[in-house]
Amino acid sequence: MQPIQSVKxxxxxxxxxIALWRFAEEKAREIFQRFGYSEIRTPIVEKTELFTxxxxxxxxxxxxEMYTFxxxxxxxxxxxxxxxxxxxxxxxxxQMHVKSHQKKFYLIGPMFRHERPQKGRYRQFHxxxxxxxxxxxxxxxxxxxxLACLFLREIGLKEVSLEINSLGCPNCRISFRxxxxxxxxxxxxxxCPDCNRRVYKxxxxxxxxxxxxxxxxxxxxxxxxxFICDSCNRHFQEVQNFLRExxxxxIINGRMVRGLDYYVKTAFEIVTEHLGAQNAVGGGGxxxxxxKDLGGPDLxxxxxxxxxxxxxxLLKDSAKLQQDNNQMIYCVLLGDRARAxxxxxxxxxxxxxxIVDLSYEDRSAKSQMRTANKMGARMAIIIGDDxxxxxxVQLRDMHRSSQWVVEIEELVPELRSILNES
Ligand code: ATP
Ligand code: MG
Numbered sequence: 001m002q003p004i005q006s007v008k009x010x011x012x013x014x015x016x017x018i019a020l021w022r023f024a025e026e027k028a029r030e031i032f033q034r035f036g037y038s039e040i041r042t043p044i045v046e047k048t049e050l051f052t053x054x055x056x057x058x059x060x061x062x063x064x065e066m067y068t069f070x071x072x073x074x075x076x077x078x079x080x081x082x083x084x085x086x087x088x089x090x091x092x093x094x095q096m097h098v099k100s101h102q103k104k105f106y107l108i109g110p111m112f113r114h115e116r117p118q119k120g121r122y123r124q125f126h127x128x129x130x131x132x133x134x135x136x137x138x139x140x141x142x143x144x145x146x147l148a149c150l151f152l153r154e155i156g157l158k159e160v161s162l163e164i165n166s167l168g169c170p171n172c173r174i175s176f177r178x179x180x181x182x183x184x185x186x187x188x189x190x191x192c193p194d195c196n197r198r199v200y201k202x203x204x205x206x207x208x209x210x211x212x213x214x215x216x217x218x219x220x221x222x223x224x225x226x227f228i229c230d231s232c233n234r235h236f237q238e239v240q241n242f243l244r245e246x247x248x249x250x251i252i253n254g255r256m257v258r259g260l261d262y263y264v265k266t267a268f269e270i271v272t273e274h275l276g277a278q279n280a281v282g283g284g285g286x287x288x289x290x291x292k293d294l295g296g297p298d299l300x301x302x303x304x305x306x307x308x309x310x311x312x313x314l315l316k317d318s319a320k321l322q323q324d325n326n327q328m329i330y331c332v333l334l335g336d337r338a339r340a341x342x343x344x345x346x347x348x349x350x351x352x353x354x355i356v357d358l359s360y361e362d363r364s365a366k367s368q369m370r371t372a373n374k375m376g377a378r379m380a381i382i383i384g385d386d387x388x389x390x391x392x393v394q395l396r397d398m399h400r401s402s403q404w405v406v407e408i409e410e411l412v413p414e415l416r417s418i419l420n421e422s
Contacts, residue, residue: 009115009123011309020315024308025108027155028128035147037104037130042086044110048076054085054294056261058202065113067123079112082260083129084287084303085294091133092296104132108308120278120310128282131303136288138235141266141302142242148270148282148304149248157272157314160281163253164243164268166236167204168228170289176227177203187217207257223254235265262287266302274317275310282306327419328379330372331358334365335385342383345393345408352412354419372398379415 006012013021029039048068055062067079080086087105096102107129115121130147132140145162152160168176180203188196192211199206207218228236243250250268258267267285275281284304292298329349333342342358349356357375359368365382372380382394382403393411396403397418406414 007123009117011122011124017312020312021308024155024311024315025128028106028108028151031147031151031154032106032130035104035143037106038102040087040090040105040107041109042080042083042090042107044080044112045077046080046086046089048078050085050089050294051078051081054088054262054290055082056202058198058205059261060208060259061113065115067112067114081111081113082305083107083109083111083127084131084260084262084290084301084305087129087131087303088133088291088294088296088301092291092294097134097297097299103134104130106130118277120275120307120313122309126308127305128308129303129305130284131301133291133301134299135302136286136300138238138266139242141235141239141286142246142248144284144302144304145243145250145268146246146248148268148284148306151306152270152281152311155311155315157281157311159274160270160272162248162250162268162270163256164239164250164266165253165256166225166228166232166265167257167263167267167285168224168232169264172224172228172232173204176222176224179222179227180204180206180224183221184217190217202261204257207255208259218255221255224257225252225254232265239266258283258285262290262293264288268304270306272314274314278310280307281310281314326376326378328355328357328375328377329415330368330375330377330380331356332365332368332372332380332382333359334368334383337385338383338388341388342381345381345383345411349412349415354415379418381411 051066052062061081066081068076071077087107091097108126110124110126112124114123117123130144132144145164149162181199184191184195184199184203184206188199190213191199191206192209192214195206195209195211195214204224206214209215209218256267256269258269263285265286265288269283270281271279272281273279282304284302286300286302288300291301331342331346333339339362346356346358357377359371369380377398380396380398382396387393391409392405392407394403395406395414
């Protein structure tokens with residue numbers, strides 16, 4: 001029989017990799033907490049309309065990337081492709097604007113998009129999300145970008161750059177949309193089929209197109225940055241001033257528009273040259289009208305999402321992360337009484353906080369030692385029936401290849417002093 005494989009584009013994260021994942025996740029939690037963020041977790045499945053309304057009909061995500069299905073009652077449900085809409089839904093649903101003082105949230109978890117799988121692009125992937133509601137000060141925009149950069153720096157990713165843009169407010173967009181549309185329609189024949197639709201539905205989206213002929217046309221297109229209103233411009237200038245005060249380096253990229261419709265004013269992306277075609281590690285921006293559009297209070301919002309898989313790929317490349325010193329103790333049990341007593345001893349050591357594994361099977365000393373070695377155990381405790389009757393065990397330091405006899409009574413302090421040293 002053919003063994004069953006995982007769904008295409010959905011990956012297992014194997015134990016060898018988990019250390020990197022946990023390192024990144026724990027660092028994120030620690031830093032976000034320092035900046036006053038609270039964790040939120042929302043369901044992986046939501047009603048489809050949350051995303052069609054929230055993300056925008058004319059976006060790649062809603063047009064072609066969502067995992068949408070009907071449940072047994074015929075309701076349309078979708079595996080979340082991003083987290084912002086879900087977090088806003090939860091905020092509104094639990095009336096957090098009146099019931100709590102929480103404004104800053106983070107969420108770490110899986111997202112789903114039906115895309116062509118390739119390096120750095122999968123169908124189930126994981127994001128670290130940050131969202132702040134109710135504050136529209138440029139100071140916050142700068143701090144949110146600083147936070148994303150700080151996190152990446154603290155986990156050791158230095159070769160990333162921050163690109164920023166202002167997408168203006170809905171008012172600036174009305175006039176710009178026409179200007180851009182007029183420009184693009186001159187080249188209508190050369191635009192790809194997708195952009196031919198976008199020109200009418202949402203011309204700003206054309207900036208996101210990866211087709212070479214469209215990129216060429218867009219390289220000379222008018223930029224929204226040159227058309228934003230005074231108030232948006234002032235906001236953008238202040239954001240830049242605060243970034244400078246925080247010593248955050250940035251590049252202004254007038255062509256960066258982001259893949260979701262809801263962004264206004266500040267938009268940003270963090271990119272790297274080390275990931276090939278998938279050059280964005282993360283991105284975000286301001287989405288001031290979104291909460292109201294989703295039926296909630298008219299509160300501004302800003303946030304970002306970082307892609308975990310891309311971060312892990314970069315961490316693996318930079319190979320800066322040292323595995324934790326192995327602290328494992330492996331019990332080698334020889335003989336029936338030793339197996340029974342050793343089993344109890346292993347539980348006792350675990351209750352003392354040691355990391356302990358043992359051979360459950362009755363195997364030769366050589367084979368058990370080989371396992372201890374393969375697992376990278378730091379210490380082995382060798383317990384035989386003869387030793388037990390004298391109230392002792394053998395202790396072996398696997399790193400130093402030295403071995404000696406220890407009284408069972410002395411085992412805990414002895415192990416503690418050796419493992420604390422290393
Ligand atoms: P891209 O242009 O690479 O498709 P995006 O604009 O669709 O990215 P966002 O919606 O901004 O991505 O999501 C934020 C981050 O999540 C991305 O920068 C990326 O690191 C990660 N990400 C997005 N889609 C995927 C995917 N299919 N597989 C792995 N990571 C992804
Ligand atoms: Mg995408």
